Amino acid sequence: MTYLRTHILKASSIIMLVLFLLGCATYNERITLYYQNVHAGNYKQAEKTLDGNSLIKKPRNRLLYLIEKGRVSHLNGQYDVSNRYFNEADQLLDQGLGGAADGAVGVFVNSMSQTYKGEDFEKFMIHYYKALNYVYLNKTEDAIVEARRITLQAQQQTDKFNNKDNRYSNDAFSLTLQGMLYESVSDINNAFIAYRNAAEVYLKAPDQTWYGITIPLTLQQDVIRTARLNGFNTEAEEFERKFGITYSQPSPSEGGELVVFWENGLAPVKTQADMLFTLVRQSNGDLFFTDVGGGIIIPFNYGGDRGRVNTKAVESLHIAYPKYIAQNPYFTGGSVSVNGQQLSLVKTEDINELAFKTLQQRALQEMGKILSRQAVKKMAEYSVRQAATSNGKTNGWLEGLGYGLQLYNALSEKADTRNWQTLPAYIAYARIPLNMGENKVDITLRNAQGVEEIKTITVQGNGRLQFYNYATLK
Incomplete structure (x- = not known):
């Protein structure tokens, strides 16, 4: 009877192994077909x-589903649906x-099985895509509401980290967009x-470089220009000193201006990195x-x-940790004329720099959670295995349970490889003056070999600030 029980448990463990192997692919691998269609520009498919x-x-992936649907609907020109x-x-x-x-799922299973809560930059x-959608739908008031929500998001980030360790506690690009939205009205x-x-x-950033970006000259000029328009001449002069520039504002163009956002490439994907750790007890316990x-x-x-923790139970721990892999965009530079x-x-x-x-x-904090989870699992496994062979006898049920726990601990360890993967690798922009009436705007993009591709659009100058975003997903 004991023989039968043990083998039933072992057979169950084999079934568990098959199920886990079926689910061991990364998030990117599980949505590859969707990703390939986006990459190829087949948005409806x-x-x-x-x-x-x-x-x-x-x-648990509802948030990911919604933001991916929002992104692909935007790419397809369905701004209201987006x-x-x-x-x-x-x-x-x-x-x-x-x-x-x-939270219990994260403790006893893995973080991949938890609800996806989104990266802070995501x-x-x-807000970026929502604001542009509202602008394209001529819903100016809604776009301004979205601009105000950027401030609320920034406050939440600041409260979250309190500017500790130069963490991502604000988003310079979103604040720049906010300024443009206000200026457009x-x-x-x-x-x-x-x-x-x-x-x-x-x-305030080290070397005045914020996550791989040095302050754009256009932003410097926008700060000084709007300060002067408000009559804040002292602040305008102060920023000229900070930036090390002297800015003479040109005469406003009668047709207004166009801000072109170029969304180049695709965000990095997450994969799984395997690491080995050892639990060590110091002399003080x-x-x-x-x-x-x-x-x-x-x-x-x-x-x-802590004094009762048996370090032999967790002499060696394997953890699975997420790791980003960058995708190099086909285009490396561009201009607007x-x-x-x-x-x-x-x-x-x-986005690449922000993701990495x-x-x-948060690496040490995340690793600490994963290691603690694995240690607790290993201690439980060790206790069951010890109990199965106590008093010189073998308990078939406990032996089988110990075997199952060992297999479960090994196979349930899985990194959270989810992220918003159709975001661009990075966003570049230019702000260019327009004539009143029809303007033909050329967006010229170049790859590393100097091969150029030109996208031409027609914009009606109306004396105001307008927006256009263009995505290249190669």
Whole structure:
């Protein structure tokens, strides 16, 4: 009978192995067909593929589903539909994602099985696309509401990190966009405040470089120009000193201006990196994890009696940790020209840099959670295995349970490889004057070999600030 029980449990473990192997692919691998369609510009087919994907339709991935649907609808020119998805995503974020039960999943299973809560920079990008959608739908008031929401998002980030360790506690690009939105409705006072706040993000950063971006000259000029328009001449002069420039504002163009946003490439994808750690007890009884090379040391945050932790149970721990892989865009630079004037497209938001750096910033905290989870699992496994062979006898049920726990611990370890993968690798922009009436605008893009591709659009100059975003997904 004991023989039968043991083998039933072992057979169950084999079934568990098969199930886990079926689910061991990364998020990117599970949505590859959708991703390929977006990459190829087949947006309608991409939507169908997304709707038919069982992984992204799971309740825990609802936020990912909504923002991907919002993005692909925007790419397809369905701006109203796009904002329906983004608004629902916003509502989910406002209500809060997760909870006690979700936290327990993270403790006993893995973070990939938890509700996806979004990266901080992804939340700012929702506002970017929503604002542009409203602008294209001629819903100016809604676009301004979205501009105000950027301030609320920035405040939440500041409260979250309190500017500690130069963490991502604000988004300079979103604040720049906010200034442009205010300026588009002639709210010059709020435009100046937004531009000033964006500039301060750069000025306070080490080497005045914010996540791979040096402050664009256009932003410097916007701060000084709007300061003077508001009569803040002293502040205008102060910023000229800070920037090291002297700015003479040209006469306003009668047709207004066009801001071109170039969304180049695709965001990095996440894969899984496997790492080995050892639990070590110090002479004072404190416990910490260290990797094979000894370069990473992480305290063991154990809620129980540390003195009773059997380090033999967790001599060696394997963890799966997410790792970004950048996708190099086909195009490497570009410019915008109209009416004989040409301006370079200047990088203003580097999603690649943000993804890598923000993951790095929370690495020790995330590794600590994963290691603690694995240690608790290993201690439970060790206890069952010891009990199965106590008093010189073998308990078949406990032996089988120990075998199952060992297999479960090994196979349930999985990194969270989810992210908003159809975001651009980076965004560059140019602000160019227009004539009244029809303007033919050339967007010239170049690859590393100097091969050029030109996109020509027609814009009606109306004396105001207008927007156009162009995505290249190669």
